[in-house]
Amino acid sequence: MPLNIDQLATFAAIVKAGSLGRAAIALNMTQPALSRAMKRLEHQLGVELFERHSKGIQLTEIGKAFLPYATSLQAEANQALEEIRALRGAAKxxxxxxxxxxxASSILPQAIGNTLQASPGLRFDVVEGVWDLLAAGLAKHEIDIALGAETADTDEIVAIRDCCWTDTSRVVAAVGHPLARRPRLTLADTLEERWTIPPQGTGPHQHLERIFAGQGLGLPDIVVRTRSITVLKSLVVGSGFLSWMAEPMFEPERRAGLIAPLAIPGIDGGRTLMAFRRRRGSLPLPSHKFLDALRKLTSVQDRRAQPGL
Known part of the structure; x- marks a missing residue:
């Protein structure tokens, strides 16, 4: 007998809740009924998915191996139902x-606007974050598309190679920072300043490492590492920190006269940005419509950025 959506939803609810009692409440079922449902699934698969003990339940090794497939199957089934409802006119x-x-502060709002012009019935759930959190959300089916800096494909996530564009990152400081007034500034002049950037393993941190290594320098004095964009900007504006930011990210503060890029020659802060998806499974139709709008928008912007165009 094949697996069905209810079985997958029940399994996922138990994993999330960590106990049959809490899962039964979430599913509006009695605990005995939920226990019987799991027993039927385990009998059908011929394996035990959970270990029962006095403090609750936990996945067996087979259960851990089954979890990503169950999550993917459930997401695919829900996606199919949503697209059928959309085709029937019951949902968009x-x-x-x-x-x-x-x-999130530049290309994304424009791409959303262009998508809605062509498909006004769509809705958007948007998440902003550093890349490692977005990659995890993509793998867990919390989002269907992730937009970030170019990186290697993994077993779970692959780049959509025909949907890419570029931007530039700069060393930034408050407008009144002493280095902003220094002539003939070099990257070495920033080494003793206080810096704030996202933590190790994130795209900005890795980008900054390459920039300093390219000039034969070690990393500067990174005093604060944070994933919060608000904290990064506040430390730059209010506490005299330096940071490394993509131009679209600090453009509102530059227009307001709060943050300015430092004029440091010889730094190539260019990077390639891309759209990513899960390796397995199909991409929902609404996501295809968004990607079409994003491709058109970024191809026009990249042509404008080329010399002579």
Missing amino acids: GTVRVGAVASI
Whole structure:
């Protein structure tokens, strides 16, 4: 007998709740009925998915291996139902997209607007965050598309290679920072300043490492590492910190006369940005519509950025 959506939903609810009692409440079922449902699933699969003990339940090794497949199957089934409802006119569909801060403050709003012009019935669930959190959300089916800096494909996530564009990152400081007034500034001049950037393993941190290594320098004095864009900007504006930001990310503060890029020659802060999806499974139709709008928008912007155009 094949698996059904209810079985997958029940399994996922038990994993999330960590106990049959809490899962039964979430599913509006009695605990005995839920226990019987899980026993039927385990009998059908011929394996035990959970270990029962006095303090609750936990996944067996087989259960851990089954979890990503069950999550993917459940998401695919829900996606199919949503698209059928959309085709019948009962629903219009939702684009679930995540983006790093520089994209969320620039390209993403324009792409959403252009998508809604062509498909006004769509809805958007948008997540902003650093790349490692977006990648995890993509793998867990919390979002369907992630927008970030170019990176290697993994077993779970792959780049959509025909949907890419570029931007530039700069060393930034408050407008009144002493380095902003220094002539013939070099990257070495920033080494003793206080810095704030996202933590190790994130795209901005790795980008900054490459920039300093390219000039034969170690990393500067990074005093504060944070994933919060608000904290980064506040430390730059209010506490004299330096930071490394993509231009779209600090453009509002530059227009307001609060943050300015430092004029440091010889730094190539360019990077390639891309859209990413899960390796397995199909992409929902609403996401395809969003990608079409994003491709058109970024191709026009990249042509404008080329010399002579």
